[in-house]
Amino acid sequence: MRVLGVDPGLTRCGVGVVEGLPGRPCRLLHVEVIRTDPDADLATRLLAVSDGITAALTAWRPEQVAVERVFSQNNVGTVIGTAQASGVALLTAARAGLPVVTYTPSEVKAAVTGSGTADKAQVTAMVTKLLQLKVAPRPADAADALALAICHVWKGGTQARIAAAIQAAKTAQTAARQAQTGVRR
Structure with a gap:
């Protein structure tokens, strides 16, 4: 995946x-890390985020996208900007026809470190170890993006397999009932 x-x-x-x-x-x-100028127009900044994500989608052809779910912070200005960038990420992935899943920061931390309260240094250290990197990804935004992707491979892949198994079982049950009652399609 x-x-x-x-x-x-x-x-x-x-x-x-x-x-x-x-x-x-x-x-x-x-x-x-896609960077935008804080002094630039908001629409221009959001477009730059979309363009950067689109370029990554085009170049790397992922099967799915995982985005960090926005959570409330003390700084309302920061959470609004994060929410806007999150919306752009969700929209860009949806436009590409890709399934998108969101994870809370604590879900991601728990998946990669074993603790939902791990700090950024612990997440970066585990991402470096899990991916067998010689150098830690910097800044923390890069490590966090990788942690989200790892979290989804591990959690989302398992969830997708469970859902497929449940669907296969339901299909088999339906076919068995139809065979017993003589109903054919």
């Missing part, structure tokens, strides 16, 4: 692409 992770931000938006399977090590394919 190839996943693009997005750590949304208006000034710095982390984008990372990993490939892997649930329960197996992931492989880093790409990581970057």
Whole structure:
């Protein structure tokens, strides 16, 4: 499974692409931070975020996208910018026809470190270890984007397999009932 992770931000938006399977090590394919000028027009900044995500989608062809779910912070201005960048990420992925999943920061931290209260340094250290990188991804937005992608490979891949197994069981049950009652399609 190839996943693009997005750590949304208006000034710095982390984008990372990993490939892997649930329960197996992931492989880093790409990581970057899309930066926008805080003095630029809001629409121009949002367009730059969209263009950067679109470029990553085009170049790396992920199967799914994972975006960090916006959470309330003390700084309302920051949360608004993050929410706007998150909306752009969701829209850009949807326009590309890709399934998009959101994860809370604590879900991502728990997936990669084992603790939902891990700090940024712990997340960066674990991402570096899990991807067997020689150098830690910097800034933290880059590591967070990779953590989101890893989280989705592990959690989302497992959830998708469970959903497929449930659907297959339902289909088999329906076919068995139809065979018993003589109903044919």
